[in-house]
Amino acid sequence: MNALENKRILIIGFVWPEPKSSAAGSRMMQLIAFFKENGGKITFASTASKSEFSEELIDVDRKQIALNCASFDVFVSDLQPDLVLFDRFMTEEQFGWRVAEHCPNTMRMLDSEDLHCLREARRLTVLKNKPFDLNNDLAKREIASMYRCDVTLMISEFEMVLLQTHFKVPSFLLFYLPIWVENEKLNLPSFEERSDFMFIGNFLHAPNHDAVVYLKEVIWPLLFQKFPEAKMHIYGAYPTQKIISLHQPKLNFFVHGRAESSFEVISKARILLAPIRFGAGIKGKLLEAMQFGTPSVTSSIGAEAMNGDLLWNGFVTDSPEDFADRAIELYQNKTTWFDARQNGFEILKNRFSKDVFEDSFREFLSDKFKNFEKYRNENFTGLLLMHHFLQSTKYMAKWIEEKNKQ
Structure with missing residues (x-):
């Protein structure tokens, strides 16, 4: 019973x-x-x-x-x-x-x-x-x-x-x-059908707030200088005035606020960026990125406890310069992108079923x-x-x- x-x-x-x-x-x-x-x-x-x-x-x-x-x-x-x-x-x-x-x-x-x-x-x-x-x-x-x-x-x-x-x-x-995660088959957009970088998170959660400020002030200038066509989209519930103030269309940095569907915004993006500098647990945004076939670049704390001995679905780095370079590489190289996506599916199957x-x-x-x-x-x-x-x-x-x- x-x-x-x-x-x-x-x-x-x-x-x-x-x-x-x-x-x-x-x-x-x-x-x-x-x-x-x-x-x-x-x-x-x-x-x-x-x-x-x-x-x-x-x-x-x-x-x-x-x-x-x-x-x-x-x-x-x-x-x-x-x-x-x-x-x-x-x-x-x-x-x-x-x-x-x-x-x-x-x-x-x-x-x-x-x-x-x-x-x-x-x-x-x-x-x-x-x-x-x-x-x-x-x-x-x-x-x-x-x-x-x-x-x-x-x-x-x-x-x-x-x-x-x-x-x-x-x-x-x-x-x-x-x-x-459920073992379900989703109809996911291809590499060519996706565009731009994105982040998503609840801004009442301090690690998310810090990650976006750090992304805008430290990483994005490095990335945007080398790849001026790049666009960054920020989504998340309960954005503070500080987060809203980061919206700068001239720098292709867009703050949208709450997303009605995480699937819609994550699956349309080519890469999820999550430079998380402090935190704990496992990160829901990175788990969803794997589900929705979206490779990611994150920090060692972001990836902590998620992939075990398996390859990450993208790159893990704590250096701002390397973070920007890896994000551009993953965005532009279809083979690297596809391999990263497959790594994410393997992590889900073996560790989060x-x-x-x-x-x-x-x-x-x-x-x-x-x-x-x-x-x-x-x-x-x-x-x-x-x-x-x-x-x-x-x-x-x-x-x-x-x-x-x-």
Whole structure:
């Protein structure tokens, strides 16, 4: 019998999913679809407000919840879910202790999205010129959250290894589940039918914002000088005024804002450029580029944890001069372009196939439910952290709750 059949699953979302705005939104919709397909009864709850771009959640109960409010205790006590999925560690900090107190036998699962402390350490190094420090305050919060949960879903193999070697997180608390892709045949434009360079990304995400500014100010002048016919198109949700101000038609640099369809804009471009200087996880834009047959030039952090031992679907370089040269080479050489596209298809088939990960995730959950008490007792550090978390966070939340009544 399927381990999820008729299981009550509560997902506490950091935001309401926007799959057309970010890879995080696509990831959440994949998890919801998986739970539904395997017989789970899903409730999605969030403190955030819905936007006009929020996905309509079909056959999913929806609940607006509030921070520091006893109404959540009543809600979760009545629901008594078999599994609670926290969307990023911040939601676990806010609601984990309430779930543990009112539903002690519920499995608590964290979806990390990416390792926030790694992204922050890299950001401070790049933008603030600070020494790389992985043991930052964000790490203490994030790793503690992982211990308090029964399992954390990771999308990056690199981060899986980092957690086990640097932070000594036990392997049984982690499960590798990347964003996966469907094995579907798309009608993709040819080399001759494509033109121009492009970038796409949610600009609320700091690495995307930085990448486009760096692209415009450092890389594009080098590329445009050598290849004045080149055109660069920037797409993405929630562009800031800084991003909008980068629009300069005289330099063939165009900022378009939100794209209605990522397939439309990526598949029409000949090359995707993603000079990502800091970040973590795997990059949805690069995964989609592979799906849509669009080679890319990116940084070592951009390609991190994606291609394994396989050849990249284009070039990986951290030198601005080399980045510009490689982008021009890939754009102009049809043979190099075609080989790069095939490399992308191989990466998808061997490393991101939905069929492989669906089966392994289903088996993993079956084992977790079957041996739930054993796994939880083996995680003594998690039990210890939850005990103290309950004592401190609970009473702080209660104090805020009483203060809000005044």
